[in-house]
Amino acid sequence: MPYMIKTNGLCKKYGTVMTVKDLDLAVPEGSVYGFLGPNGAGKSTTLKLILGLAIPTRGTITVFGKEVNSRSRLSILKNIGSLIESPSYYGHLTGEENLRLIQTIRQVPDANVKEVLQTVRLTQQKDKKVSHYSLGMKQRLGLASALLSHPRLLILDEPTNGLDPAGIQEMRELILSLPSRYQMTVVVSSHLLTEIDQLASTVGIIHKGELVFQNSLESLHARSSRRLLLGTLDNSRAANILRTNGIAFQESEDRIALPYAEDEEVASYVQLLTAEHVGIYRIEEDCKSLEDIFLELTGKAVSL
Template sequence: MNIIETHDLCKQYGNALRVAHLELSVPEGSVYGFLGPNGAGKSTTLKMILGLVRPTAGSIRVLGRQMNRANRLTVLRQVGSLIESPSYYGHLTGEENLRIVQTLRGVPEKNIREVLQIVRLDGQRGKKVAHYSLGMKQRLGLAAALLGYPKLLILDEPTNGLDPAGIQEMRELICSLPGRFGMTVVVSSHLLSEIDQMADHVAIIREGELVFQDSLEALHGHSSHHLALRTSNNTVARSLLAEQSVTCREEEGYLILPILPDETAARLTRFLAENRLGVVRLEERQKSLEDIFLELTGRAVSL
């Protein structure tokens, strides 16, 4: 079952089509990474899914129900979200802030203590939120989103502004939610390495258009391992390798070869040396997630 499905989803502001014909499918129980550069339309899409922004065209199904005015509140009772930045009352404690949300959502009071433990804020529950660090405020926002133990959790750039330790904590917490509570988590980010370490399914959006959607494994399948060889004379080396039935291409000062068994690689480097060619460097490479992203979008972007 797909927890979220969109069909031909569009959002237009003036003459600008910010989200263009999106067809998203979010599998149940996944950590679904929604990836793209700043301004790509990620937040707008998530707001439409939550009913905070009305689509210009298209349809949205959440938890098997059509998202519309008639049943929006019914659907949202099973959804938690943290969009852009957490909201809080600075003069109240973390626990008091959560009690307000608990009352509005009509969930048991015991959930407050439980979610504070989940996000590791139970030791700070009596501290005023105005005195919280940025990372603590992010975790408080996540605690509020978790209060009703939703089936679907939507997080928009949850690691924004966190230090490396805070990013690691947030990443570990997000990855644990499907297994611990059976939640489906949609997490948006412009940090490609973050999505690579958190998600098992990925969608990539560029200028409002979906350019990739599949498992993370399938995304990495766009990349193939290869060997990069640099010699004292690549032109001569390329001819000599051709004699050994090894095809290669030249790219930025390197000869790009397919992955070879260690014995074959050793034999070829020895063969080049016997022909008075210096092997300057031989390394194994694989395209990073960033490289794959740029390939899929067909242009360089500022990330």
């Protein structure tokens, strides 16, 4: 599989604190890569390292198959768009005027300005001063600036921070449309589980500077083991009957937890217990939520 970004043993130390520890990222080409972790986990530092805004303490970074160093950095950055922390803009200029400045620096065609304004749905507000923009409009202008040169790689750090639900939905739809529209790879960092769950095809989870999970979103959800919870009127007797018949189970608070089974097998459990006069008042399917899995991976001490 071709990778747009690869890091090997990436570390960053500030003073005595190692904020990024031996990070081995692998971002597949054409994916939306969700970089997930609680606040302070090292997400922004990692993205700054990739963009050359911070210098690694040790380790290597490869983007577009080239190692990032002082000689290659500028040529690599020409094909990267980024929105790190909050967008920068000139408030006394209009949205279009802000983009025209970046157009001059990036040396891109006039058509690109019109195109990105349409992409982020700011065409109607392009002549309005940015100081009068809402937070959501400013975020979209920041995204337009990052898209102006049609980069191969787009890096977005917490792009929905401070947005209302409608703004979050709008930003999500925009991000999801980018890989097919521009044939680009998108890296999105977030501390919000639901956001990454609805955006990403590949997920990396960072905790205290260390990568604790990296794989497809489907692989993360596969950790959500399904089971059956049985509510009976006599759990102690039910447990003895199941044990005698060699049926694996666990006692879970006031329920009997059984491995997930198909309908016929569930019916046999019910028949076995009712034949022994054990009343069953509830059978329900249970599985770990994405949040449960995240907390397991990060040690359950993390506040989201």
